[in-house]
Amino acid sequence: MRPGIIILLLGCWVATARAQAVRYVTTPDELQTAIQAARPGDTIVMADGTWRDVAIIFEASGAPGDTITLRAETPGRVVLTGRSRLRIGGAYLKVEGLCFENGALPEGEGVIEFRANGRHAFHSRLTNTAIINYNPPRRETEYKWVSLYGRFNRVDHCYFAGKTNRGALLVVWLQDPPNDAPPAHRIDHNYFGPRPELGENGAEIIRIGTSARSMQEARVVVERNLFLETNGEIEIISNKSGGNIYRGNTFRRCRGTLTLRHGNGALVEGNFFFGEGIAGTGGVRIIGEDHRVLNNYFQDLTGTGYYAAISVVQGVPDSPLNRYFQVKRAVIAHNTFVNTERSFEIGIGASPDQSLPPEDLTIANNVVQTRLGAPIVTTHLEPVGKTTWAGNIFYGKPGSYPEGAATFAHPELVRSEDGLYRPAPTSPLIDTAHPDFALATDMDGQPRNDRTPDVGADEMSSAPVRWRPLSPADVGPDWLREANIEVKFGGRPSRLAPHTSGFPFEGVTSMSFYLERPAHVRISMFDLSGRRVMTVFDERVDEGSHVFRLDGSHLPTGTYLLVMETDCNERDYRLITIARP
Structure with a gap:
């Protein structure tokens, strides 16, 4: 009987298997018909050409391992313009190879949203796609370019540049209970290009959460993205939720900061900030509890105050959700600062109602080498609680920090072949970091010596370099990278x-x-x-x-x-x- 059972089961499997369909569409009506007919594993191919005023409602249900794909016939050759927009709703969906260019939408409409007809997207992906100069005639007209709803979605290898109107470029939206599980999206390997200054709030490149939901966990990962001249406002990235990771991103000539505005428990690790001497270029702004700023590299930043390389903000007693929560238990360790106008601004933002200093602050194993006349540390209000300074090496104008908080010595950072400043063989940084704050790897992804680590973001090592500053050749759609475009980041x-x-x-x-x-x-x-x-x-x-x-x-x-x-x-x-x- 056993062989008969096996044959019967195999026959059932063959009978239910279905060939995956590829549907080629040339009109909006054909497109929506194909979407309605799509089954797990199917592919819908949009014909090359200009598609004007098309509302794509990509609502379907794929399955694990059988994603439904909507793609361009030739990546980059399907150009959506006019009032074209895209909605993605369902599960296991993928959009790739589209180009939204020189269109305009009415107030609040949005170019791409991960929801359709009230149905959120899950396990879905936007990739190899561009949005370029998709602006209304008046910059006061507000809409977002990408809105992430649902959970476990990904935006990767996309190109975004030229947004001039009001509204954050990419927003992660959180939901009310009982649908408030962390969305856990991933935003990686994207190119975020020039955005002019708007002159008011609401011009972020990425915002994760809102003030009202900032106590919720989001657990979004933002990694290996390039930000170039993203000058819309001071908050290049606005963190407004908990548990997010910002790792391995490169910021170049950006007049603003990665701002931990609301929410707790963020990790800012292994990022590169290059100001190139441009006015207002900054680093990381810290507000809230349990943030970690580790292994980051800051060079030629001119920002002061809230725009400093590191600014630690004062809190408001009994702060409402939209104000400033006290900084508690922040760890700032193993970072490298080269020619930064203000390396640390501590307790900034003092006012009659903003009076709570940072509490239990740790600043350890950082190196600052600057030839500028500005102080390395500016303390506006002394931290309270258990404040720890350990293993730091500073060189420049000292500023205001406690005696013994740092060793004042030339760190002998020299420009390497890749343009980054790294320790010379005789540098006092080598093997002198405080071991209590040691990390497993450095900014290059090389392993650290766990007993005698080096001070700063770079560990002297012969191991292969895993991570480095990003250029346009590393991010964005492959159909844009074919032009062999590269920018040298380390120097000028x-x-x-x-x-x-x-x-x-x-x-x-x-x-x-x-x-x-x-x-x-x-x-x-x-x-x-x-x-x-x-x-x-x-x-x-x-x-x-x-x-x-x-x-x-x-x-x-x-x-x-x-x-x-x-x-x-x-x-x-x-x-x-x-x-x-």
Whole structure:
């Protein structure tokens, strides 16, 4: 009887198996029909071309291992514009390869939301997709570009640039009980490009939670993202919930901070902050309880006060959810500061109703090397409770900190081949960190010596480097990275200065670039598929500033990448948009 049973079961499996369908659609009606018919494992392919004023309601149910995929025929060649928008609702869904470009929506509408017809998304993914210059005529019109609802969703390898209107770019929304389980989303390997200053709150790049729900756990991971000139407001990232992780991100020329605004228990680890001397560039702002700021690298930041490399804010007694909770049990350890205008601002924000100093603060095994005249530590109100200073090595103007809080000595940080400042072989940082605060790895992902670790974010090691500062070649959609775009982060590469930092012009404009030494310069323009459409400049020039004319009048309207390369292995690029009346 046993062989018969086996044959019967096998026959049932064959009878119920279904071939996974691939449906090619060319119109909005065909698209919605295909979505309604989709079953686990199916793929819906949108035809290349411009899709205008399309409301995509991607509501379906996939299954573990059998995701339903909505994708472009050719990644980057499906361009959604006008009032186009996307809603994702259901489970095990995937969207990839789309480009939302130069559209505009009414107040509160939202470009992409992980909910459809009131149904939230779970275990779903947005990847290899771009939103570029999707702005209304008036910047006061508010809407978000991406809203994450549901649980266990992922936004990765996407490109976001050019948001000018009110509203955070990407928001994680938390829910009321009984649906208040941590959403546990993942936001990784994305490119967050230029955003001009709005001049008011509500222009964050990422916001996780709200003041009203800030005591809820979110447990969102934000890692390996690149933030470039994201200048909308002081809060580049606004943490407003508990248990979130910010790891391995790179911030470049960003006038603002990673702000732990509300909520508790955040981990800020292994991030790179490069100010390049730009005014208002900052690091991490700390408010609330049990935050850890570890293994981060801060260089050439000019911010002071709330914009300092590290600012620890005073609290409000019996603070309401939308004010400032007292900082308690924060740990700031194994960080490296190089040429930062204000490395530590402690107890900032004093006012008659904001009077609670930080409590039980730990500052350990940090290194500061600065040639600037500003104090390393500015203490506005002395911390209370068990405040611990241990294993720090400072060099510069000391400032106000307790005697014995740091060793004042030149740390001998020298610029390495990758442009980062690392300990020289004779550095006093080596093997001198306080072991009570040792970490398992350093900013490179290399293991630390658990008995005699090094001070700062970098451990002297011959182990392979796992993590490094990100360039555009490391993040965003693969169809944008095909243009072989790379930016050197450690030093000061030659920089393009476009007409309006990536915002529309009518086809002809003047631009400039600056060289620190003579070089052969080639400037090329690519479309968003990675195809080179023209060479703009190609000659050898001396050091200094140079102006050139960009004539794109023969090109179609749209968004392009302008890439500058020199024979000194320096590269930079800018996003530009040609728009005609």
